[in-house]
Amino acid sequence: MALEVGSIVEGTVSGIAKFGAFVELPENKVGLVHISEVANEYVSDVAQYLKVKDTVKVKVISIDAKGKIALSVKQAQPKTEEKKEARFPKKEGSEHRFQRKEGFEGRAPLHEAPRMTERRPFAGGYRSQRHEAPASFEDKLNRFLKDSDERLLDLKRNVESKRGGRGGRHSD
Incomplete structure:
Protein backbone atom coordinates (compact mmCIF):
# COMPACT_ATOMS: atom_id res chain seq x y z
CA MET A 1 0.00 0.00 0.00
CA ALA A 2 1.41 3.38 -1.01
CA LEU A 3 1.42 6.19 1.53
CA GLU A 4 -1.09 8.94 0.83
CA VAL A 5 -1.57 12.33 2.44
CA GLY A 6 -4.30 12.10 5.06
CA SER A 7 -3.94 8.37 5.71
CA ILE A 8 -3.36 7.06 9.23
CA VAL A 9 -0.68 4.36 9.54
CA GLU A 10 1.18 2.61 12.31
CA GLY A 11 4.91 3.03 12.66
CA THR A 12 7.81 2.53 15.04
CA VAL A 13 9.80 5.38 16.57
CA SER A 14 13.36 4.97 15.27
CA GLY A 15 14.96 8.13 16.64
CA ILE A 16 14.38 11.18 18.80
CA ALA A 17 15.76 14.68 18.19
CA LYS A 18 15.22 18.11 19.78
CA PHE A 19 12.89 19.09 16.96
CA GLY A 20 10.84 15.88 16.74
CA ALA A 21 10.84 12.12 16.30
CA PHE A 22 11.65 9.90 13.32
CA VAL A 23 9.11 7.15 12.67
CA GLU A 24 9.76 4.10 10.52
CA LEU A 25 6.74 3.40 8.34
CA PRO A 26 5.71 0.41 6.22
CA GLU A 27 7.71 -0.15 2.99
CA ASN A 28 10.93 0.90 4.82
CA LYS A 29 10.13 4.60 4.66
CA VAL A 30 10.93 7.08 7.43
CA GLY A 31 8.93 10.17 8.30
CA LEU A 32 9.34 12.98 10.82
CA VAL A 33 6.87 13.95 13.52
CA HIS A 34 7.69 17.59 14.27
CA ILE A 35 7.68 18.57 17.97
CA SER A 36 4.57 20.69 17.37
CA GLU A 37 2.70 17.60 16.14
CA VAL A 38 3.55 15.28 19.05
CA ALA A 39 0.75 16.26 21.45
CA ASN A 40 -2.16 18.67 21.82
CA GLU A 41 -0.26 20.57 24.51
CA TYR A 42 3.07 22.39 24.63
CA VAL A 43 5.95 19.93 24.25
CA SER A 44 9.38 21.06 25.42
CA ASP A 45 11.01 17.61 25.26
CA VAL A 46 9.90 14.96 22.78
CA ALA A 47 11.44 12.22 24.96
CA GLN A 48 8.76 12.85 27.60
CA TYR A 49 6.10 11.69 25.11
CA LEU A 50 7.82 9.18 22.82
CA LYS A 51 10.55 6.55 23.26
CA VAL A 52 12.61 4.70 20.67
CA LYS A 53 10.90 1.45 19.54
CA ASP A 54 7.43 2.74 20.59
CA THR A 55 4.67 1.79 18.18
CA VAL A 56 2.56 4.85 17.32
CA LYS A 57 -0.32 5.72 15.02
CA VAL A 58 0.54 8.70 12.82
CA LYS A 59 -1.25 10.70 10.17
CA VAL A 60 0.58 11.57 6.96
CA ILE A 61 0.45 15.36 6.67
CA SER A 62 2.52 15.87 3.55
CA ILE A 63 5.00 14.27 1.20
CA ASP A 64 7.26 16.70 -0.64
CA ALA A 65 9.00 16.31 -4.01
CA LYS A 66 12.19 14.96 -2.41
CA GLY A 67 10.21 12.24 -0.63
CA LYS A 68 10.30 13.76 2.85
CA ILE A 69 7.27 12.65 4.84
CA ALA A 70 5.72 14.90 7.49
CA LEU A 71 3.73 13.06 10.16
CA SER A 72 1.47 13.95 13.08
CA VAL A 73 0.67 11.97 16.21
CA LYS A 74 -1.88 14.46 17.55
CA GLN A 75 -3.90 14.54 14.32
CA ALA A 76 -4.06 10.73 14.27
CA GLN A 77 -5.80 10.67 17.65
CA PRO A 78 -9.61 10.80 17.67
CA LYS A 79 -10.91 14.31 18.31
CA THR A 80 -12.42 14.86 21.70
CA GLU A 81 -14.95 17.65 21.81
CA GLU A 82 -14.28 19.43 25.04
CA LYS A 83 -16.95 21.96 25.81
CA LYS A 84 -16.05 25.26 27.35
CA GLU A 85 -18.54 24.70 30.15
CA ALA A 86 -16.87 21.43 31.09
CA ARG A 87 -13.53 23.17 31.51
CA PHE A 88 -14.93 26.25 33.24
CA PRO A 89 -18.07 25.31 35.18
CA LYS A 90 -20.35 28.15 36.24
CA LYS A 91 -20.48 28.98 39.89
CA GLU A 92 -23.80 29.57 41.54
CA GLY A 93 -24.76 33.22 41.52
CA SER A 94 -22.21 34.14 38.84
CA GLU A 95 -24.91 35.52 36.53
CA HIS A 96 -24.98 38.84 38.42
CA ARG A 97 -21.38 39.94 38.51
CA PHE A 98 -22.08 43.59 39.26
CA GLN A 99 -24.52 44.51 41.97
CA ARG A 100 -25.48 47.92 43.25
CA LYS A 101 -24.15 48.57 46.73
CA GLU A 102 -25.99 50.54 49.36
CA GLY A 103 -25.37 54.26 49.37
CA PHE A 104 -25.28 54.63 45.59
CA GLU A 105 -28.95 55.54 45.06
CA GLY A 106 -28.28 58.93 43.48
CA ARG A 107 -25.64 57.71 41.06
CA ALA A 108 -25.96 56.62 37.45
CA PRO A 109 -26.85 53.00 36.74
CA LEU A 110 -23.92 50.63 36.28
CA HIS A 111 -24.52 50.23 32.55
CA GLU A 112 -23.86 53.94 32.01
CA ALA A 113 -20.20 54.77 31.91
CA PRO A 114 -19.21 57.67 34.14
CA ARG A 115 -17.40 60.61 32.63
CA MET A 116 -13.76 60.31 33.40
Whole structure:
Protein backbone atom coordinates (compact mmCIF):
# COMPACT_ATOMS: atom_id res chain seq x y z
CA MET A 1 0.00 0.00 0.00
CA ALA A 2 1.41 3.38 -1.01
CA LEU A 3 1.42 6.19 1.53
CA GLU A 4 -1.09 8.94 0.83
CA VAL A 5 -1.57 12.33 2.44
CA GLY A 6 -4.30 12.10 5.06
CA SER A 7 -3.94 8.37 5.71
CA ILE A 8 -3.36 7.06 9.23
CA VAL A 9 -0.68 4.36 9.54
CA GLU A 10 1.18 2.61 12.31
CA GLY A 11 4.91 3.03 12.66
CA THR A 12 7.81 2.53 15.04
CA VAL A 13 9.80 5.38 16.57
CA SER A 14 13.36 4.97 15.27
CA GLY A 15 14.96 8.13 16.64
CA ILE A 16 14.38 11.18 18.80
CA ALA A 17 15.76 14.68 18.19
CA LYS A 18 15.22 18.11 19.78
CA PHE A 19 12.89 19.09 16.96
CA GLY A 20 10.84 15.88 16.74
CA ALA A 21 10.84 12.12 16.30
CA PHE A 22 11.65 9.90 13.32
CA VAL A 23 9.11 7.15 12.67
CA GLU A 24 9.76 4.10 10.52
CA LEU A 25 6.74 3.40 8.34
CA PRO A 26 5.71 0.41 6.22
CA GLU A 27 7.71 -0.15 2.99
CA ASN A 28 10.93 0.90 4.82
CA LYS A 29 10.13 4.60 4.66
CA VAL A 30 10.93 7.08 7.43
CA GLY A 31 8.93 10.17 8.30
CA LEU A 32 9.34 12.98 10.82
CA VAL A 33 6.87 13.95 13.52
CA HIS A 34 7.69 17.59 14.27
CA ILE A 35 7.68 18.57 17.97
CA SER A 36 4.57 20.69 17.37
CA GLU A 37 2.70 17.60 16.14
CA VAL A 38 3.55 15.28 19.05
CA ALA A 39 0.75 16.26 21.45
CA ASN A 40 -2.16 18.67 21.82
CA GLU A 41 -0.26 20.57 24.51
CA TYR A 42 3.07 22.39 24.63
CA VAL A 43 5.95 19.93 24.25
CA SER A 44 9.38 21.06 25.42
CA ASP A 45 11.01 17.61 25.26
CA VAL A 46 9.90 14.96 22.78
CA ALA A 47 11.44 12.22 24.96
CA GLN A 48 8.76 12.85 27.60
CA TYR A 49 6.10 11.69 25.11
CA LEU A 50 7.82 9.18 22.82
CA LYS A 51 10.55 6.55 23.26
CA VAL A 52 12.61 4.70 20.67
CA LYS A 53 10.90 1.45 19.54
CA ASP A 54 7.43 2.74 20.59
CA THR A 55 4.67 1.79 18.18
CA VAL A 56 2.56 4.85 17.32
CA LYS A 57 -0.32 5.72 15.02
CA VAL A 58 0.54 8.70 12.82
CA LYS A 59 -1.25 10.70 10.17
CA VAL A 60 0.58 11.57 6.96
CA ILE A 61 0.45 15.36 6.67
CA SER A 62 2.52 15.87 3.55
CA ILE A 63 5.00 14.27 1.20
CA ASP A 64 7.26 16.70 -0.64
CA ALA A 65 9.00 16.31 -4.01
CA LYS A 66 12.19 14.96 -2.41
CA GLY A 67 10.21 12.24 -0.63
CA LYS A 68 10.30 13.76 2.85
CA ILE A 69 7.27 12.65 4.84
CA ALA A 70 5.72 14.90 7.49
CA LEU A 71 3.73 13.06 10.16
CA SER A 72 1.47 13.95 13.08
CA VAL A 73 0.67 11.97 16.21
CA LYS A 74 -1.88 14.46 17.55
CA GLN A 75 -3.90 14.54 14.32
CA ALA A 76 -4.06 10.73 14.27
CA GLN A 77 -5.80 10.67 17.65
CA PRO A 78 -9.61 10.80 17.67
CA LYS A 79 -10.91 14.31 18.31
CA THR A 80 -12.42 14.86 21.70
CA GLU A 81 -14.95 17.65 21.81
CA GLU A 82 -14.28 19.43 25.04
CA LYS A 83 -16.95 21.96 25.81
CA LYS A 84 -16.05 25.26 27.35
CA GLU A 85 -18.54 24.70 30.15
CA ALA A 86 -16.87 21.43 31.09
CA ARG A 87 -13.53 23.17 31.51
CA PHE A 88 -14.93 26.25 33.24
CA PRO A 89 -18.07 25.31 35.18
CA LYS A 90 -20.35 28.15 36.24
CA LYS A 91 -20.48 28.98 39.89
CA GLU A 92 -23.80 29.57 41.54
CA GLY A 93 -24.76 33.22 41.52
CA SER A 94 -22.21 34.14 38.84
CA GLU A 95 -24.91 35.52 36.53
CA HIS A 96 -24.98 38.84 38.42
CA ARG A 97 -21.38 39.94 38.51
CA PHE A 98 -22.08 43.59 39.26
CA GLN A 99 -24.52 44.51 41.97
CA ARG A 100 -25.48 47.92 43.25
CA LYS A 101 -24.15 48.57 46.73
CA GLU A 102 -25.99 50.54 49.36
CA GLY A 103 -25.37 54.26 49.37
CA PHE A 104 -25.28 54.63 45.59
CA GLU A 105 -28.95 55.54 45.06
CA GLY A 106 -28.28 58.93 43.48
CA ARG A 107 -25.64 57.71 41.06
CA ALA A 108 -25.96 56.62 37.45
CA PRO A 109 -26.85 53.00 36.74
CA LEU A 110 -23.92 50.63 36.28
CA HIS A 111 -24.52 50.23 32.55
CA GLU A 112 -23.86 53.94 32.01
CA ALA A 113 -20.20 54.77 31.91
CA PRO A 114 -19.21 57.67 34.14
CA ARG A 115 -17.40 60.61 32.63
CA MET A 116 -13.76 60.31 33.40
CA THR A 117 -11.02 62.89 33.50
CA GLU A 118 -7.84 61.87 31.79
CA ARG A 119 -4.49 63.62 32.01
CA ARG A 120 -2.83 63.81 28.62
CA PRO A 121 0.75 64.94 28.05
CA PHE A 122 1.56 67.83 25.75
CA ALA A 123 4.61 70.03 25.17
CA GLY A 124 3.94 72.36 28.12
CA GLY A 125 3.06 69.74 30.74
CA TYR A 126 -0.15 67.87 31.39
CA ARG A 127 -3.67 68.82 30.45
CA SER A 128 -6.86 67.37 31.91
CA GLN A 129 -9.47 66.39 29.38
CA ARG A 130 -13.02 65.19 30.03
CA HIS A 131 -14.47 62.35 28.03
CA GLU A 132 -17.72 63.46 26.47
CA ALA A 133 -20.13 61.87 24.07
CA PRO A 134 -18.56 60.93 20.72
CA ALA A 135 -17.82 64.07 18.73
CA SER A 136 -18.38 64.55 15.02
CA PHE A 137 -15.51 64.36 12.58
CA GLU A 138 -15.38 68.14 12.20
CA ASP A 139 -15.19 68.62 15.99
CA LYS A 140 -12.37 66.10 16.21
CA LEU A 141 -10.53 67.78 13.35
CA ASN A 142 -10.93 71.25 14.92
CA ARG A 143 -9.69 69.95 18.29
CA PHE A 144 -6.70 68.30 16.59
CA LEU A 145 -5.79 71.50 14.72
CA LYS A 146 -6.11 73.56 17.90
CA ASP A 147 -3.93 71.14 19.90
CA SER A 148 -1.29 70.96 17.18
CA ASP A 149 -1.17 74.77 16.88
CA GLU A 150 -0.67 75.03 20.66
CA ARG A 151 2.12 72.46 20.56
CA LEU A 152 3.85 74.22 17.67
CA LEU A 153 3.61 77.56 19.48
CA ASP A 154 5.11 76.02 22.65
CA LEU A 155 7.89 74.44 20.62
CA LYS A 156 8.61 77.70 18.80
CA ARG A 157 8.82 79.61 22.10
CA ASN A 158 11.14 77.01 23.54
CA VAL A 159 13.49 77.14 20.52
CA GLU A 160 13.52 80.95 20.39
CA SER A 161 14.36 81.24 24.08
CA LYS A 162 17.41 79.07 23.54
CA ARG A 163 18.57 81.13 20.56
CA GLY A 164 18.45 84.35 22.47
CA GLY A 165 15.52 86.17 20.97
CA ARG A 166 14.22 87.04 17.56
CA GLY A 167 17.47 87.21 15.63
CA GLY A 168 19.37 84.29 14.25
CA ARG A 169 23.12 84.81 14.70
CA HIS A 170 24.76 87.69 16.43
CA SER A 171 27.90 89.16 14.85
CA ASP A 172 30.53 90.71 17.11
